[in-house]
Amino acid sequence: MIRFDQVTFTYSTADLPTLRSVDLHVGEGELCLVTGRTGVGKSTLLNAVNGLVPHFTGGHLQGSVIVAGLSTATAPPQEFAPVVGVVGQDPLASFVTDTVEEELAYGMEQLGVAPPVMRRRVEETLDLLGIAELRRRPLRTLSGGQQQRVAIGSVLTAQPRVLVLDEPTSALDPTAAEEVLAAITRLVHDLGTTVLIAEHRVERVVQYADRLVHLAGDGRVLDGAPADLMRTSDIAPPVVRLGRLAGWDPLPLSVRDARRRAGDLRDLLRAHQPPAQRTPEPVPAVAGTTPAPGAATARRPAQAAPPVPASSATATSSATAGHGHGHGHSHGQDHGQGGGPALSARRLVVAYPDTTAVRGVDLDLRRGEVTALMGRNGSGKSSLLWALQGSGPRRSGTVDVAGTDPGRVPPRRARSLVGLVPQTAADLLYLHTVDAECAQADHESRAPAGTCRALLDSVAPGLPGARHPRDLSEGQQLALVLAVQLTAAPGVVLLDEPTRGLDYHAKETFARLARRLAGEGRAVVVATHDVEFTARAADRVVVMAEGDVVADGPTPDVVVSSPAFAPQVTKVLGPQRWLTVEQVQQALEAA
């Protein structure tokens, strides 16, 4: 179906080829998962299938790409529309029309399909993807999962035999991701569509894949059965790493397979307690170079007399799980300097003309604690973060940071109390070089020159200062924006979806970073959909739904019992309360 013959591709600005001598044959009806670290050329490989690479991107392509007998060398991407459906990472950016029905019909209109046929196919596609009730809705009002399904539907109506999906679930909450993946597997099984899919969160897709295509990073492509390649892959989901640790063969790829094998391991682990999650972690580049001496440390004495008595810190929100906080996890007391809240919000309400995003939320954030803020898309996470920072709208309620309300003071003062890294972090960057951004950050925060650069080096060592911020990878951009925000030395750091688009390694680095920020005495909040990241990094989980806090408590308490938020290791080893492979590994080594 798809045939790459000796394909070598070099971008016009690059010295080295992104793809090197790629030979790949994907048969009819296969579901093929493309993995690899950020920036190794997964999107390049996918877009080469219908000729967007090199017709749209420029660059030099050697060899041949042939799909269903059509070669990208002779036909432009337009001619591939009836054969290959391509769905991008951000569906909203690729919508041409503005309602669901029109979007589904757009491709067919371009191909000149007869009107009665179009009508029939639109109805069929609406049913196939379960979006019939959305047919007249404007595309902008849909949730992320719905938008992604509409985007898939809009290419399906042309009845392509190949579907190419670039990270279709990276921006979605776990439930919406399941919806999209269910739709895709249905296409593979019922219609025999050939699917090529790239995904950072391999754990979501690998169990459905017939074949794995792994980009090693030097332009070479390995392909083979998922269980074989996963044995050595540097991009491995927790269930696979658990399987490797336990020495299971064949390697389980799904929670179901692993759970059936895990009886012995559960017996072995029964005698152990999961180690206290958050022992101080070894972090590179800490010793003595705690950045910005005035930053975290100076703040601690300042809160010697917190306005809220320490005892109230435990009675957090209206949530059920709020009680019993602080038991069984000693660490809050270690770093917390008496455990006074770094930030306490009371009866916070954020309302927009047609919706109430946050309904009377009470929240206390403690020093030294990493809180994961979870909940489906549109549940009010971002609105809450913006309101806490003070820059976003707030209808009523109070926020108290060391006696000051960040919403009532100028932005400059607010950011020295609470730092926020927004979802599209790159919005904060506008200068030509990393060094210029750093200098500007020092200037804005009236910090001594070099403060931001020192922070940046501690966060992401060795970022070239002359590089244009837009040329950095997502993880590097995140690090830069974080350094800019930390320059103001806020005691509370809020991060909105920092993990989207990060591969396992970048995510692991980021998890350590979050732990370290907390370890230096800050309160850290990370809004995320990523349950594995939460399991790895968070002390506490707050779950929001429809603007309310519906669960709030230590990570194991909240995630272990939840079908949506439980990490894979918990699902395999439940009811024991293991969250990460590292915990299991430590326990086994101790045994």
Added chain:
Amino acid sequence: MRALPRSVHPGAWWLWALGLAAAASRTANPVLLVMILAVAGFVVTQRRDHAPWALAFRMYLVLGAVIVAMRVVFRIVFGGGQGDTVLFTLPEIPLPHWVAGVRLLGPVAAEQLLGGLYDGLRLATMVACVGAANALANPKRMLKALPGALHEIGTSVVVALSVAPQLVESVQRVRRARLLRGGTVRRGLRGTDALRGIVIPVLEDAMNRSLALAAAMASHGYGHTGRTAPRTRALTGALVITGLLGVCGGLYGVMGASTPGYLGTPLLLAGLALAGCGFVLGGRRVTRTTYRPDPWRGAEWLVTVAGLASAGLMYLASRTDATSLYPSLAPLAWPEVALLPAVAALVGVVPAWLAPGPPRQAVRP
């Protein structure tokens, strides 16, 4: 029997609105103009759906009010003050002799104000009629009804229309992000810096979006040509361009008094014929189809006829009884309304009851 709810062909609404606007252009009688305004407004409230563009009517009304106010203010400032009924006198600003004929401020007469008011009201009514068409007819569906040869232009317009709200959205997002960096927006001298902080991310965002959109459109098959020979394409382009040039020349010939006769009507007709051939050829080359095209049935005829009747009756009135359409300013008199112009102004209201209602929106969960 009530008509089933469905959306009426956008072309019908445009013809209706243009009819009303033509009627309004024939009169300066404020009573008639307000009647036409009321008719347009009533039909809009009765027959628009809940789409974003349907809310634009209010903007057009505001624009109309601004036009009226401007007209009146200009009459006060630049005098022009013919009229005996002086209401009050403003201090006149003396001007040098070489701008004789222009007077700044000075006495303000009732005739002068009313003249400005009537004039402004006429223009405002015509603007509101266009606004009504915009509110009732989805502009994008209107573009879909274009002939095949204009498909590409239509698509570009559609895309451009959808870019504007996205741009507003990214400006808001980036502005909020600026606040997170301490909001240099309000610091006088650093204004350009703050502007750069907003403009650069927004432009980069817009650039990325348009590239993503272009790639998406290409992979959806936009610009899919099938098997057209390049020569046919060149021929079509040549025909259309030559034809349009001919039309321009012909129009010039028809309008101009001193141009020789052969440059007038014959050239115009020849140009039209050539351009028409080009469109037909181009239309045949285009292999696109339209999803659920709007039908043209009885309701469309009814809407069109209502609008055109308004224009036609007003034209008739202007031929038979012109005085009632232009109320007298000297001497000052209350505007009077005769039967025929009143009927002309009101006949446009018929679609408010007889046209099918808009399809109901799916309820948002």
